[in-house]
Each structure stands twice: as structure tokens, then as C-alpha cells.
Amino acid sequence: MKRTPSPKSANPATPPPNKAAASPSKSIKAKAGTPVKRSRTEHPPAEGTEPVCTPPAQSKQAQLIALLRTPSGASMAQLTALTGWQAHTVRGMISGTLRKHMGLSVTLETVDGTRLYRIAGASA
Numbered sequence: 305m306k307r308t309p310s311p312k313s314a315n316p317a318t319p320p321p322n323k324a325a326a327s328p329s330k331s332i333k334a335k336a337g338t339p340v341k342r343s344r345t346e347h348p349p350a351e352g353t354e355p356v357c358t359p360p361a362q363s364k365q366a367q368l369i370a371l372l373r374t375p376s377g378a379s380m381a382q383l384t385a386l387t388g389w390q391a392h393t394v395r396g397m398i399s400g401t402l403r404k405h406m407g408l409s410v411t412l413e414t415v416d417g418t419r420l421y422r423i424a425g426a427s428a
Contacts, residue, residue: 364389368397369423372410377422 362370364387371378371386378386383394398421402408409424 365397365401368394369402369408372398372402372421372423374422377413377420379418379420383421 367386368383371382380391380394383389384391387394389397398410402410402423411422411424413420413422
């Protein structure tokens with residue numbers, strides 16, 4: 305039986321299509337010599353003037369730790385109201401970040417049907 309040439313190999317003079325050039329959606333990596341955009345540095349205010357920018361507020365993690373360090377602890381409702389997070393996010397922060405990464409001893413106690421979280425050994 306005689307084989308017929310496939311349509312791709314019918315004309316050996318034309319090269320196969322370049323797939324990289326045909327797909328414009330691929331991202332282009334920055335070249336090694338291109339400068340990186342940097343943020344503008346802030347200069348200290350002149351003497352006798354007020355600073356233009358205010359310092360950032362405490363992080364939500366720091367606020368959460370401060371509330372858990374109180375002797376009475378905090379309920380899940382208080383923690384979610386403070387951070388604006390959902391309950392599973394607060395529990396993940398307590399379990400993952402506070403207990404595992406930071407090594408804090410967070411305890412859970414049920415008082416009158418309300419679960420209270422607190423950092424053990426913390427004094428206010």
C-alpha cells in the first residue's frame with residue numbers, strides 16, 4: 305500500500321506556525337536590565353510643621369491579640385465584630401498564626417453557654 309503525505313508535510317518549504325507568536329495572551333517577562341519602579345520616598349516635615357501623613361492604625365492581628373490578652377477573653381462575636389472577618393477566618397487566625405506560628409497558648413473556655421477565647425497566662 306502506498307502512503308499519501310499528510311497535509312502538514314505536503315509543502316516542506318513552509319515552516320510550521322510559531323505558537324508563541326500566535327498567542328498574545330501570554331505574559332512577557334521583564335528583561336534583566338529594566339529598572340524596577342520604586343515608590344517615592346517621604347521626607348521628614350520641616351521644623352514647626354505637622355506631618356502630612358498619619359501613622360497606620362494597628363493591624364487587625366494586633367487588635368485581635370490585644371483583645372485576647374484581656375483577663376475576660378473575647379467571644380467569637382466580639383472577635384468577628386472587631387476584625388470584620390467571618391468566624392472561620394478568625395478561627396484560622398487563632399489556630400494557624402497565633403498558636404502554630406507565634407507559639408501563643410490560646411485557650412477556649414465555655415462560660416454560661418458562650419465560648420470565650422483568651423491567651424493563657426496573659427495579664428492585663
